[in-house]
Amino acid sequence: MVNSNIVARTGNEAMAEAMRQINPDVVAAYPITPATEVVQIFASYVADGLVDTEFVPVESEHSAMSACIGSAAAGGRTMTGTSSQGLALMAEMLYIAAGLRLPIVLADVNRALSSPINIHCDHSDTMMVKESGWVQIFSENCQEAYDNMLQAIRIAETAKIPVVVTTDGFIISHGMERMEMLSDADVKKFVGEYKPENYLLNLEKPITIGALDLTDYYFEHKRQQIEAIRNSKKVILDVAKDFAAKTGRSYGLFEQYKMDGAEIAVIAMGSTAGTAKVVVNALRKKGVKAGLIKPRVFRPFPKEELADALAGLKAVAVMDRSDSMNAHEGPLCVEIKAALFDKGVSKTVLNYVYGLGGREIKLEDIEFVFGELADAAKGKPVSRVSYLGVRE
Amino acid sequence: MANLKDLSKQKVLFTGGHRACAGCGAAIVARQVMMAAGPNTVVVSATGCLEVVSTIFPYTAWAGPFLHSAFENAAATVSGVEALYKSWIRQGKYNKKLNFIAFGGDGGTYDIGLQSLSGAMERGHNILYVCYNNEAYMNTGVQRSGATPKGADTTTAPVGKVKKGKEQYRKDLTAIMAAHNIPYAAQSVVGNWRDLTSKVEKALSIEGPKFINVFQPCRLGWSYDPAKTCEIGRLAVETCSWPLYEVIDGQYKVSKPKEKKPVTEFIKMQGRFRHLLKPENKALLDDIQAIIDKNWESLLKKETCFAQVVSPKPA
Numbered sequence: 001m002v003n004s005n006i007v008a009r010t011g012n013e014a015m016a017e018a019m020r021q022i023n024p025d026v027v028a029a030y031p032i033t034p035a036t037e038v039v040q041i042f043a044s045y046v047a048d049g050l051v052d053t054e055f056v057p058v059e060s061e062h063s064a065m066s067a068c069i070g071s072a073a074a075g076g077r078t079m080t081g082t083s084s085q086g087l088a089l090m091a092e093m094l095y096i097a098a099g100l101r102l103p104i105v106l107a108d109v110n111r112a113l114s115s116p117i118n119i120h121c122d123h124s125d126t127m128m129v130k131e132s133g134w135v136q137i138f139s140e141n142c143q144e145a146y147d148n149m150l151q152a153i154r155i156a157e158t159a160k161i162p163v164v165v166t167t168d169g170f171i172i173s174h175g176m177e178r179m180e181m182l183s184d185a186d187v188k189k190f191v192g193e194y195k196p197e198n199y200l201l202n203l204e205k206p207i208t209i210g211a212l213d214l215t216d217y218y219f220e221h222k223r224q225q226i227e228a229i230r231n232s233k234k235v236i237l238d239v240a241k242d243f244a245a246k247t248g249r250s251y252g253l254f255e256q257y258k259m260d261g262a263e264i265a266v267i268a269m270g271s272t273a274g275t276a277k278v279v280v281n282a283l284r285k286k287g288v289k290a291g292l293i294k295p296r297v298f299r300p301f302p303k304e305e306l307a308d309a310l311a312g313l314k315a316v317a318v319m320d321r322s323d324s325m326n327a328h329e330g331p332l333c334v335e336i337k338a339a340l341f342d343k344g345v346s347k348t349v350l351n352y353v354y355g356l357g358g359r360e361i362k363l364e365d366i367e368f369v370f371g372e373l374a375d376a377a378k379g380k381p382v383s384r385v386s387y388l389g390v391r392e
Numbered sequence: 393m394a395n396l397k398d399l400s401k402q403k404v405l406f407t408g409g410h411r412a413c414a415g416c417g418a419a420i421v422a423r424q425v426m427m428a429a430g431p432n433t434v435v436v437s438a439t440g441c442l443e444v445v446s447t448i449f450p451y452t453a454w455a456g457p458f459l460h461s462a463f464e465n466a467a468a469t470v471s472g473v474e475a476l477y478k479s480w481i482r483q484g485k486y487n488k489k490l491n492f493i494a495f496g497g498d499g500g501t502y503d504i505g506l507q508s509l510s511g512a513m514e515r516g517h518n519i520l521y522v523c524y525n526n527e528a529y530m531n532t533g534v535q536r537s538g539a540t541p542k543g544a545d546t547t548t549a550p551v552g553k554v555k556k557g558k559e560q561y562r563k564d565l566t567a568i569m570a571a572h573n574i575p576y577a578a579q580s581v582v583g584n585w586r587d588l589t590s591k592v593e594k595a596l597s598i599e600g601p602k603f604i605n606v607f608q609p610c611r612l613g614w615s616y617d618p619a620k621t622c623e624i625g626r627l628a629v630e631t632c633s634w635p636l637y638e639v640i641d642g643q644y645k646v647s648k649p650k651e652k653k654p655v656t657e658f659i660k661m662q663g664r665f666r667h668l669l670k671p672e673n674k675a676l677l678d679d680i681q682a683i684i685d686k687n688w689e690s691l692l693k694k695e696t697c698f699a700q701v702v703s704p705k706p707a
Contacts, residue, residue: 059511070472
């Protein structure tokens with residue numbers, strides 16, 4: 001076990017501190033609300049000589065990810081941060097980073113996508129790039145943001161897959177919390193030294209990266225990438241195990257909160273899970289068999305594991321902080337239902353799309369969800385898809 | 393500077409066997425630039441003809457390290473490579489001296505890649521960006537670009553019953569690069585190996601961001617006999633349609649042709665300008681000659697005027 005320092009940090013500060021302790025070779029980034037602070041604080045570390053990093057203050061997020069690809073392909077430990085429109089502008093390059101199997105780590109502060117323009121939290125930015133081939137990890141609070149960043153670099157470099165760690169815009173990014181930090185030396189030991197296998201600057205073994213891959217090879221290469229994403233589940237769990245051994249803080253693919261003997265449960269990602277825990281505690285005191293499932297890893301999606309965890313429940317409510325625009329439900333709900341279907345489990349699954357554009361999600365909102373869940377569990381008719389907290 | 397005999401003995405860094413068209417000027421640019429740069433050169437390329445013909449998996453024409461990521465971002469991508477190199481040198485993790493060269497066509501440089509190019513130049517990376525400029529989107533089938541000259545026939549600004557090819561003048565990208573106050577910006581051409589290789593050597597001897605705009609005849613898009621690539625390149629220079637010059641720390645150095653030929657000498661060899669030789673298009677041809685004359689005169693003025701300006705020594 002390592003010694004921890006108890007500090008007060010915002011989510012952005014926590015992510016920047018993690019980046020400082022990881023001490024990447026290159027950070028290329030562009031400012032965007034509410035993620036600006038991550039790179040701004042990091043730039044001050046560079047200015048004060050606290051890191052060895054070459055900081056590339058690019059002219060756009062597209063160039064940020066392009067420069068990260070250049071650095072990672074060249075053989076360097078590489079990180080960046082962004083949000084919302086920035087992630088959208090990067091989208092083309094996110095796919096390329098993943099396809100080239102480059103272990104870049106990105107700190108993403110979840111924010112709604114335009115239009116209408118809005119700077120507050122929802123998950124539409126991260127969901128927009130869920131098919132890009134990145135591992136996606138959500139954080140409930142500042143502590144998790146910090147812990148996830150430290151684990152992300154090891155996951156990325158072991159699995160050869162880029163990793164995005166998200167926090168919720170303003171709610172976590174600008175909210176100050178008590179958290180525990182590892183010492184610089186312990187982080188250095190935990191993340192280890194990055195030794196790339198094949199890299200551009202290795203003149204002993206020159207390679208061509210990003211070749212044109214036509215009908216005779218493309219499919220095989222994509223199949224390998226798909227397999228790597230499947231295999232990354234084990235990498236994520238192995239890194240979490242080592243992290244728990246050192247810090248006492250355990251992480252899995254998802255967290256099960258008061259799920260023992262639960263009959264109804266809410267599934268929620270990010271900061272909302274924290275709010276839901278308060279509601280679950282209150283309901284449990286009243287004797288309601290309520291629980292919470294908090295997916296931490298959205299990509300790869302822990303399909304079998306989640307289906308097993310949900311199998312014994314009477315009814316489930318999936319909370320989606322974005323909509324799929326598929327004219328039926330949110331992206332998390334689609335995944336949950338697919339997982340249950342393949343497991344042969346027929347279950348009442350309610351979907352609540354909430355909090356778009358930073359609309360506040362309160363304890364009463366989640367109490368309302370549990371109320372409807374209890375009704376659904378008793379067989380009462382309840383709307384399958386609801387938009388929570390919206391005027392209509 | 394190496395002579396032709398020395399160059400021919402060097403290790404070939406851009407090899408044969410690639411799939412470029414017969415008479416392709418881009419392949420000549422790549423080969424000559426790599427001859428001048430030598431080993432220990434890292435190449436980044438934008439999507440485009442050069443990347444497509446030289447890296448069809450599982451083959452590559454690049455004997456040294458090569459990276460391609462996308463179309464609009466060769467300058468940003470090479471920025472990241474160079475940043476990592478700087479970081480490693482500073483940390484004592486690497487000790488070889490390397491050149492960093494990015495290649496982009498005119499589409500990937502003048503148009504979709506202009507922002508990332510401008511950013512990289514402004515940030516001052518120690519890179520050489522080479523634009524192989526064939527004045528249209530050749531890889532996708534001869535569409536007009538910001539580099540396409542007025543009057544040229546392309547598939548998105550075609551010659552029709554009422555239109556006579558591209559209606560706008562091409563942008564002056566070399567001037568835009570020079571306006572970034574980079575230490576070295578130049579124009580070169582396919583068809584003058586000595587000019588191109590010496591400019592590459594000079595550029596690589598200078599610390600900081602460098603840009604060379606290489607005029608590159610394209611036999612497919614310009615529609616001419618593939619044997620004439622170098623000859624057409626030289627005619628562009630002799631007609632002052634594509635002047636050869638350098639801007640070194642703000643000072644212009646122009647290579648003047650012995651005799652300035654009329655632009656028709658350059659135009660008459662190319663299918664893309666065929667319509668300009670018809671009597672009814674004489675006014676357009678005159679306009680093209682007039683703008684060449686004006687630009688040439690303006691370039692010569694820049695050479696003499698800026699020679700009187702003394703640059704301060706950097707702090």
